[in-house]
Amino acid sequence: MTVQETPAHIQLGMTDAEYTDVTDLLGREPRPAELAMYSVMWSEHCSYKSSRIHLGRFNSNQPWVVVGPGENAGVVDLGDGWLAALRIESHNHPSFVEPHQGAATGVGGILRDIFTMGARPIGVWDAIRFGPLEETRNRYLLEGVVSGIAGYGNAVGVPTLGGEVEFADRFSKNPLVNVMALGILRQDQLVLSAASGEGNLAILLGNATGKDGIGGASILASASFEEGDEEKRPSVQVGDPFEEKKLIEACLELYDKGLVVAIQDLGAAGISCATSETAGNGGMGMDVDIDAVHLREPGMTPGEILMSESQERMLAIVQPDNVDEVLSIASRWEIDASTIGNVTAGPALRVYSQGTLVAEVPAASLADDAPKYDRPSLRPGYLDEVWGQEPQIPEDLDAAHVLGRLLDDPAIGDRSWISSQYDHMLFLNTVVEPGHDGSLLRIKGTAKGMAVSTDGDSLRTYLDPRRGAARIVFESALNVAVTGARPYALVDNLNFGNPENPEVMWQLIEAIEGMAWACEEIDVPVVGGNVSLYNQTDGTDIYPAPVVGMLGFCDPMPDQPPRLDRAEDGMSIWVIGQEPNGDFAASAYDRIINASLGGRPLDVDGDMARRVIAATATLAYEMPVLHDISSGGLAVALAEIAFKSGVGFTLDELPHRDLFDETPLRVIAVGPGHSLDTLVPHRRIGTFTGDVLDFSTAGSISLDDARTIWSNALPNRMH
Amino acid sequence: MTTAVIVFPGTNCEQDTEYALNMVGLDAELVWHRDTDLSGADSVVLPGGFAHGDYLRTGAIARFSPIMKEVERLAATDVPVLGICNGFQVLCEAGILGGALVANQDLKFICKPVTVRVASTDSVLTAAATVGQVLRIPLNSYEGNYITQDSPLQNGDDHVILRYCDTDGSLTAAANPNGSAHAIAGIANSRGNVAGLMPHPERAIESILGSADGRVLFESFAASVSAVKA
Amino acid sequence: MYTFVIQVDRKPGLSDPEGATTARALHDLGFTGVEHVSFGRTITIDIDAENSHDALATVESMCAKLLANPVIEHYTIDATS
Amino acid sequence: MYTFVIQVDRKPGLSDPEGATTARALHDLGFTGVEHVSFGRTITIDIDAENSHDALATVESMCAKLLANPVIEHYTIDATS
């Protein structure tokens, strides 16, 4: 078929059935601009049509939740009038097409979600996944993504405070770039996106509109991306952190002065999305004059202007009396503004160009009437096969050798090659910086602290989506608990393959179940999330990669929060929580030493999880060092403490396999004295001392040698 | 009288700088770059950030902001003037300090604590420190690589006040994070009233943030302000 | 030895924040009449090779591999005497 | 309307981290024979003026004032048709 013969809706990525829905809804054939609007708003990326019916499984009911899923960001109450806003987003496909700009605009987008709520963004976290670094293209992607996050985040003036990184073959042609952002605000600054008040005006603030990423959301993020598929490549969006910085300051001033009724950022589907959502959410309509939009390039069609995904733009709903003041604040911050519409009684969103009507649709229909699919799901055939391949772990191990190999892994070795490219200190809040477990931030002027950890584990989730996803939640909970924070709210990013593959749907549904269950076990509300599907290239789906961003909260914050660099000569080492139980499925040992992936991850006891997490957060007020045991097991976790503290250790004799076992819900505690006061099971296993990592009968390695391997793992590969 | 903290569009360390100035007893006031009057200021700080997005050249556009006429006027008197990171870059572009700052040698942004050695106490920034003192202060820049045409400094009358060093104070190539000529981390003009440095002393103002070594620099600045007033 | 100058420019239609900001700065400085400002870079390479043909082929491959980003930039190669 | 291309280069003798790093990267990628790499930038300006003489004078003044840093850079201006 030639392009001319392909119906417009198919070219825009819409099915025939969806097209029929549009004609039924309008009672007529859609105009071109209308079709463009529905095609993008009803795309997977904007409408969550394949996942929406399953997302209801997440529970967001806790008394401290102020805004749950549905708005631009979730908001929780921190007491004394303080609120925190958090959100996570993916920019996977754009980052494959152009890693630097793709990642940069991902940061820009997530920040807008935060300051749209009235909050000042104070932190970004990046959760990123690539193919093996042995391939040039993957190094290029990592380099570009990190420089993009750094280039945008640093310049916009929001610190990037941590993240995580994973490498696996199935991400080679489909890297994952998820970014989470956190903001804080005072209660009275909260702004929502529902436009109200007939006659109020819609003011477009920020960048001029150009032909950026037209159809990007629907086409890039909602269909499989074949390499070399030039047709689907939208023009790349270029981020402008300087414009965004001015926009943040201008918007915060507008909120401060109470000048906006509602506000919405422009993301996917640009003006059509922002106008229809503000109007639809408020039960209103809107008349939009497309000619009033300030443009970057001449000759754009109304459809292009409506769909453009130009970055760094916001739509504010303002009372007529306040328009002059809004425009003067915009001009003081040196950003452009134009009045492009007015709120009507509704329900229609009407768009005019040169005096003619180019679109008239029920405003709410773009969001509310989007299709919802209950796609078929099927338990994947690979499961029985991989469960049968139990990891082979010898009884006797040369710990020095094994540890050396693990420390040389780029996902286990020192990741400061990444985090030192990010400003992680701005605002003087960073009490525990990247390089520990969760990062800990103080809230100046209060005794409160917030901790954040992002976590994912695609291999374990592949082996058992439900258990793998649940364990991610518990791990991130422990990562914040070691700072003294109690797990308080979670955002999730569900990165999966093609939902039209029933096995992928099964992975998705199981993962949601595992995460939702784990969150309930530890009373953590899910306040927001993002779904990224169609992550596959050339027909292979990625490993299922749900990612969580956990916010922890403490009040008061410990005076001296645990840090990995606070171990001292003579301090005792305890392990608290579960006993090691032979959990090697998707372990670093199996992946690196055996070069295999098999077995079934252990299930987690919810009651034990609750107890260990609570005990850990309590111990954080007295112990100098707390570190959860995760990838690489006890040996890697102890080595990390040794490297940061500059002191070696001597362990009692332990079964060698226990050194690399990845049984969850275990935490290392280090401190003076010989007894530990805690209600959960614990065991003293050794002492920090000397300059050797001494594993008793399993062997030893000098601190310096081990640290050299660990420090060079990533830089050597990136050179 | 207050310390004027100049805010350009894209500046982002103004609040952190204000916080540090307050900690040493100075009364900071944020001044927008389009203002034209610094008559109420007894000292001036140009904080870090990305003025005008660092587009064109870092500091290039900011130096023409209306407020810079006032900064130049005060710099020519005894008034203490300090540029931190981007502020240092602006002072160099404006020709108030010599040399220029270009991309780090490995073309990567660097955010990490570094150690610097006090080379001279002859400046508003180092007066209360001692020569040879080693301070642990975070660096946070992409264009922190100091270059000058002549050795050791472009303006014969500027002098080095801080150099990158290792933890025991030795100047080694490995301890020079960005490739700066002569390991220069900070300089001052001949009279010492204008100083600029790439590291961020305001980020090393409290031990809970990892280091309080930046405090002696702010204390120097505060003492210099009082000395001029007296 | 052969010398090549590679001119790398951003593809038209992409936004160019640096150009736009510089245009604004020129305007603020009182320069009138500025319609458009855009940025590009030049990379000058001195290279040893058997002959000019080989040298050019190498530089072409450098551009494709490293020196330009084909997704957002295009480039031209000039041989200088 | 007149168009000018301004070529801005680092003064010789001053360090050029972009050039040095690129030379290293080319070498790492297996390109041999690279003797020297240097970076410059071009600024293309479209400007309205009474005549080409005025336009050039304006662009010269832009360069002297803003577009190049005389401490470390020199520039040349080319008028294009």
Ligand SMILES: Nc1ncnc2c1ncn2[C@@H]1O[C@H](COP(=O)(O)OP(=O)(O)O)[C@@H](O)[C@H]1O
């Ligand atoms: N992509 C990244 N960006 C920034 N920091 C990172 C990144 N990857 C890892 N880190 C930092 O390295 C530290 C260790 O990460 P990780 O091993 O994932 O922690 P954990 O096992 O406790 O979840 C964390 O502090 C994390 O923030």
Ligand SMILES: [Mg+2]
């Ligand atoms: Mg951890």
